[in-house]
Amino acid sequence: MPSHVSADPSADQPSPRGTVDSLITQTRRLRGDVDAVRRETSPQDGEQGRWQRALCDLAMHQLNDLDEHLAQLRDGPPPVRPALPGLPAPRAAVPEPARGSLLSRVGSAEWNLLTDEATWSGELFEILGRDPTAPPLTLDELPSLVHADDQRMLTTMVTDCLIDGKPIDGEFRVARADSGLRTVHMMGEPVLDADGSTASMWAVLRDVSELRRSRHAVSETHDSLRRQQHIAQTEHRLAVELQEAVLPPWRGPLRFPHGGPGTLDLAARYLPSSTSALIGGDWYDALELPDGEILLSVGDLTGHGVTVTSGMAMLLGALRGMAVAGARPDELMGWLNQLLDASVQPSLGSAVCCRYRPETRTLVWAQAGHPAPLLFRNGTGCALPPPPGVLLGATTGAVYAQAEETLEPGDLLLLHTDGLVPRRAGIAAQLRLLALAPRFAEADTVQECVDTVVEEFGETEREDDACVLIARVTD
Known part of the structure; x- marks a missing residue:
C-alpha cells in the first residue's frame, strides 16, 4: 500500500458517475436474483440445502457491501478533516452511515506517534464495543480489547508497520461485553512526514463477523457433504460386493x-x-x-x-x-x-x-x-x-x-x-x-x-x- 506522500492524487478521482450508476444497477439486479435463490432454498432440505443457503448468504453479504461501496464512489469522498499538527493531510475517513446499514461495520482511526494522540471515527467505537464518550485507545492500549490468542499477531502487525513501513492487512478477534467475540479486519499504512520518517499510522477497521460466519458455514457444509459423499461411495461399494457375493x-x-x-x-x-x-x-x-x-x-x-x-x-x-x-x-x-x-x-x-x-x-x-x-x-x-x-x-x-x-x-x-x-x-x-x-x-x-x-x-x-x-x- 503506498504512503500518503507518494500517492498519486489522480488515483483518488472517482469513476465517471454514469459508469458507476450502471455498476450499481447491475449489482442490485444480481443481488435480487441471489436473494430469490436464497428464499427458495430451505435449511430443512438437508446438507445440500444448508450448503446452498450458506453460499447465498455469503454472496449477499459481499453484494451488499459492493453496493454500498459503489454508492460511496458515485457520491465522492466526504470532507477531509484537518491534518494533525506537522503532518500531511490524511486520507478521508470512512463516512458515518446510518446505524444498521452494512457500512456501519466500517470505521477508521489514526494514531499520531509524535503527540501520542489517537483519532477514531464514531463507528469504530461501535465496532470495538467502546463507549463513544470515552477517549480512543492508543496503539499500546489497543491490544487490551483483542482476544488473548490474537494479541501477539496484532502487536507484530503494528510493529512491522511503524518500524519497517509494511502495510497492515490482517484480522483479529475483539471480545465485546455486549455481543461476544467479533472478527475485525484491519487495513492500515504508515503516514510519513517530509523527511520520510513514520509520523503516524492510519487504518480502516471492518467488522467481518457475519462474513466469516458465512464462510465458516460454507466450509462446514462442504466438509459435511464430502464426508457424506465418501460414506455413500463406501456403502455403494459394499452393497455391490455383497450383491455379487450372493x-x-x-x-x-x-x-x-x-x-x-x-x-x-x-x-x-x-x-x-x-x-x-x-x-x-x-x-x-x-x-x-x-x-x-x-x-x-x-x-x-x-x-x-x-x-x-x-x-x-x-x-x-x-x-x-x-x-x-x-x-x-x-x-x-x-x-x-x-x-x-x-x-x-x-x-x-x-x-x-x-x-x-x-x-x-x-x-x-x-x-x-x-x-x-x-x-x-x-x-x-x-x-x-x-x-x-x-x-x-x-x-x-x-x-x-x-x-x-x-x-x-x-x-x-x-x-x-x-x-x-x-x-x-x-x-x-x-x-x-x-x-x-x-x-x-x-x-x-x-x-x-x-x-x-x-x-x-x-x-x-x-x-x-x-x-x-x-x-x-x-x-
Whole structure:
C-alpha cells in the first residue's frame, strides 16, 4: 500500500458517475436474483440445502457491501478533516452511515506517534464495543480489547508497520461485553512526514463477523457433504460386493438338472436403476435341490443401500436353506414373512418362489405381492393366475397359497421383479412383455431371450433395480 506522500492524487478521482450508476444497477439486479435463490432454498432440505443457503448468504453479504461501496464512489469522498499538527493531510475517513446499514461495520482511526494522540471515527467505537464518550485507545492500549490468542499477531502487525513501513492487512478477534467475540479486519499504512520518517499510522477497521460466519458455514457444509459423499461411495461399494457375493455369477445359460427328462435351460440378468446410483434389494436365484427338484425365485426388498442389500442376502440365504430342507413354496412365503416381521429393522418385500419337478414337468409356485410368472408357449404368452399372497412383512401371521402348472417341452417361463418397467405403465408393461412371444419363439437360446428383454426394457428410465430370470423346458 503506498504512503500518503507518494500517492498519486489522480488515483483518488472517482469513476465517471454514469459508469458507476450502471455498476450499481447491475449489482442490485444480481443481488435480487441471489436473494430469490436464497428464499427458495430451505435449511430443512438437508446438507445440500444448508450448503446452498450458506453460499447465498455469503454472496449477499459481499453484494451488499459492493453496493454500498459503489454508492460511496458515485457520491465522492466526504470532507477531509484537518491534518494533525506537522503532518500531511490524511486520507478521508470512512463516512458515518446510518446505524444498521452494512457500512456501519466500517470505521477508521489514526494514531499520531509524535503527540501520542489517537483519532477514531464514531463507528469504530461501535465496532470495538467502546463507549463513544470515552477517549480512543492508543496503539499500546489497543491490544487490551483483542482476544488473548490474537494479541501477539496484532502487536507484530503494528510493529512491522511503524518500524519497517509494511502495510497492515490482517484480522483479529475483539471480545465485546455486549455481543461476544467479533472478527475485525484491519487495513492500515504508515503516514510519513517530509523527511520520510513514520509520523503516524492510519487504518480502516471492518467488522467481518457475519462474513466469516458465512464462510465458516460454507466450509462446514462442504466438509459435511464430502464426508457424506465418501460414506455413500463406501456403502455403494459394499452393497455391490455383497450383491455379487450372493447372486449366482452366471455368465451364460445354465442347464438343470444334470440329465433326465424335463431339463431346464436358464439365464438371468440383474439390471441396475437408471435413476439412482444405489443398489437395491432385488434378487434372482436357481438351485438344484437334494430331491432332484429345481428352485426358481425372484424377489425385491424395498429400499436401497447396504442395509437393504444385506437384508436381501439374509432372505435369499433363508430361502435356500428352507428349500433344501424340503419346504413347499407356500410354506417358504409364510416363513419369509415371519422372518421380515421379526427383523430388527422391519421392511417390506415381494417374491415369487417355484419348485419344478423335472420328471413330471410340474411347476408348483407361490407369490407374495409380486408379479406372476409369464408363460410363453407356441408363440403366445400369458400370465399365470396368481394364488393369494400379501407382501412380505406387511402383516403378522400371513397365510399363503400355492398353484400348480404342468409345463410342456419348449415352454418358456419368465420371472421378473417389478422394477423392470416403470410402475406407472401398469398393464401396458405386461402387454409389452407378452408381445415378445414371437421373438422368444425364434430364439435359439434362453440367453438370447434375456438379451431381447434387456434390449426392450434395459435402456429405458427405470425407477428401480430389476431382475429377470428365464427358464425353458427342453425335451
